[in-house]
Amino acid sequence: MSTDQRIHVTVWGEFRHEKQNPQVAALYPQGMHEAIAAPLRADAGLAVRTATLDEPEHGLSAAVLDQTDVLTWWGHLAHAEVRDEVIARVRTRVLEGMGLIVLHSAHYSKIFRALMGDTCSLKWREANDKERLWNVCPSHPIAAGLGDYFELPTEEMYGEPFGIPTPDELVFISWFTGGEVFRSGATWRRGHGRIFYFRPGHETYPTYHDQNVQRVIHNAVHWARPSVRIRDDAPNVKALESLPADPDAARRHEH
Amino acid sequence: MSTDQRIHVTVWGEFRHEKQNPQVAALYPQGMHEAIAAPLRADAGLAVRTATLDEPEHGLSAAVLDQTDVLTWWGHLAHAEVRDEVIARVRTRVLEGMGLIVLHSAHYSKIFRALMGDTCSLKWREANDKERLWNVCPSHPIAAGLGDYFELPTEEMYGEPFGIPTPDELVFISWFTGGEVFRSGATWRRGHGRIFYFRPGHETYPTYHDQNVQRVIHNAVHWARPSVRIRDDAPNVKALESLPADPDAARRHEH
């Protein structure tokens, strides 16, 4: 963990829709990543930076990751352009303890798929659905300060079955006008890192300006902060208790 | 699932130690894969074939996988030699529903790591440990017919922490003479497939000739048989309920 007491957050954004689609640019003039970062910057306990796809190393150099406690990830159009060596580096950091908040269409990002080991597939529809997120675990830190549910007046629909491993914790289930449901907030551990997937956030809606959405992401950043940093290792260890004499030691070979 | 009623099992073995190490060859003259396959062949409800690393496509052509309900996997020396396109094919089949039984040092196989999304690391020692596997879920089908525990007089030690996602079900925990413990039997679902990891099986011990080990693998093959085969898909779907008129339809764009 970082040497100062703040949680060091890196907000990663693909930052392509904003340059191509005037509607998205109008909603997020500084980019979606800046809209996600802004409310986090209001918390003096967080040190927030952003990084985007078209920066060198996608803004995720070893030095940046080394100083990152929690990474948030939004991507959609250009999952395939994220370089495998950067993904390997992010994956390693998560397994060492870095928190990861996976947002909306990043269900199909290379990093989420690599950590889930599953299809991560879902149904979808861009129409005119209302989304109501039911809080099924009100005592979870990620749900703090939310009531029984909150609503987004218009969002893209994601529907079940969602191709994910059984979550360690299920926090939100969404209801959609068009008739579907979705496990829209869920957590997993991988290695020593904590992962939270949060469904809302389609680029053509003002979702990241919504106070409840901001609150969930803020809660999740605090929840996902690392308590350890442990590098991967598979040590050959000596016995802690005495073993019987080995009648057959000569047959051993190197592992 | 196959058209006849039998469960079609493919037993995959690396088959290298047996050619290089006379001790292993003495224990497993037909190869470890044949020792694993033999007791399964005694069950008329199973149709068993074997496949090994040095066959074309590692013996795992699309046609073979298409006819495989449950795949067992033992590898150790040559994980890196397994070609990525074969792993991708196996992974796809598991996610469609094929069962996968992962044996011993295959904790570090490409296929297990890809499906777990975790380090899969552990402590290890080749010495003179006894392993006692405690049955912590006696009602689980994989534990059927075993008592409270069974023992292997000498085995390689694997110790915690084991870098795996929280198992859906924990079936066995091992005790080792040298002082360690290990989650030695555990299950997960990925996609529509069932996965069982089973710890014992170091090549220099007669582990696959042990009747309890054979029973566990036999039970696991039955447990892991598919009930569905569903190809991965992320469909764009129509609403099942009427949506309000979209005041803003023009702004929609292609996903």
Added chain:
Amino acid sequence: MSTDQRIHVTVWGEFRHEKQNPQVAALYPQGMHEAIAAPLRADAGLAVRTATLDEPEHGLSAAVLDQTDVLTWWGHLAHAEVRDEVIARVRTRVLEGMGLIVLHSAHYSKIFRALMGDTCSLKWREANDKERLWNVCPSHPIAAGLGDYFELPTEEMYGEPFGIPTPDELVFISWFTGGEVFRSGATWRRGHGRIFYFRPGHETYPTYHDQNVQRVIHNAVHWARPSVRIRDDAPNVKALESLPADPDAARRHEH
């Protein structure tokens, strides 16, 4: 397990609404328990009996439970009238291995609450909701033969948060017209027994005549069949390995 190969099923019904409410009597002239039992009787692999609240010992004598592999439970009006000694007996049988299928308003039965250790509370509404049950685990045996979802044109609504422990497996999530969601099919193990909660089944609707509902209950009965019967015990055991001499043996006392 019973000596013949069939699964011995006892369908328990409160059988009070049917005597008091002509609407319910019209839907279920032989009682809801008989409507639940009828499609099970069509399976030659099942031996089905029924039992109801107003029979001696509620129809659940020690002899009946001794011969029961899977018990289904529907209650609503009269949870408090079920005698505690009968509940204790049922609970003991579940912990020994008997399967238990808990239906609809039995979320508040004494037996379900005793086995969950939780509030089992939920929101509810009797109105005019349609229920759509989404199949979130298509490879689960309880979901076999169902598609992506099935619908009940009118049902009572149950809404989240549902006061249950984290399910071992989540099979169905319901969508309701009025805007709620519910974890409507979920499994747990307790002791050596398997438990399935299944939400639909309000007495004023023809739910137990629905073929999908019948299929789920039929699947669940097969899934919940016991593989062991193990009586509860907390044995004082001898060491399996030699212990160091105890320098302080005199201080030991009886547990």
Added chain:
Amino acid sequence: MSTDQRIHVTVWGEFRHEKQNPQVAALYPQGMHEAIAAPLRADAGLAVRTATLDEPEHGLSAAVLDQTDVLTWWGHLAHAEVRDEVIARVRTRVLEGMGLIVLHSAHYSKIFRALMGDTCSLKWREANDKERLWNVCPSHPIAAGLGDYFELPTEEMYGEPFGIPTPDELVFISWFTGGEVFRSGATWRRGHGRIFYFRPGHETYPTYHDQNVQRVIHNAVHWARPSVRIRDDAPNVKALESLPADPDAARRHEH
């Protein structure tokens, strides 16, 4: 939660062995509960009181529980003497959000059994075993500051199978000299409360003077602090979305 910022902890002890057994009295002259409380009192962020069986209402009046954020529980000889109305009150507070730390032989306490819904049975032996607790979830807050494992030179043995529901999180697995293993640190949610079971602590050993044991309990108290207090309720709710006109409204009856 309490109005000041401290976590209000009540350490409950049966306090009978200490009065009956000189060996226990010598180890714990102020009682085991005071030995458990002492290191917690050293944390200015905690407000710690104790309560014991032979106080009026076992020291657990409604007023005390109302001011308790986290309750720790040690009992052994006299589980049956704890009055059911006090257990009901404690259970209600846990379901509302109060944390509960269950210690050693309290695996058989009324409160743990009521919240688990399971047998809570285990094997046991009072002999001369060493216990080594392996840390299988190093990133868990309860494991903070512990290494890969810690040891207790002599302890009572508890062995698997342990009759508990699948833990939400498994933190420690114990190795015993005599050949057994045990899931010795595990968490569950019930209602809005967090529960941690921690195995060590037999009365004839100086376990609660061990710094690692003290650290685990201290960590667990912080981990179990409530974030909400929500009273149990099963509200009849109005629809959030418009329902179709009910053609059949007259048939509805009171729930």
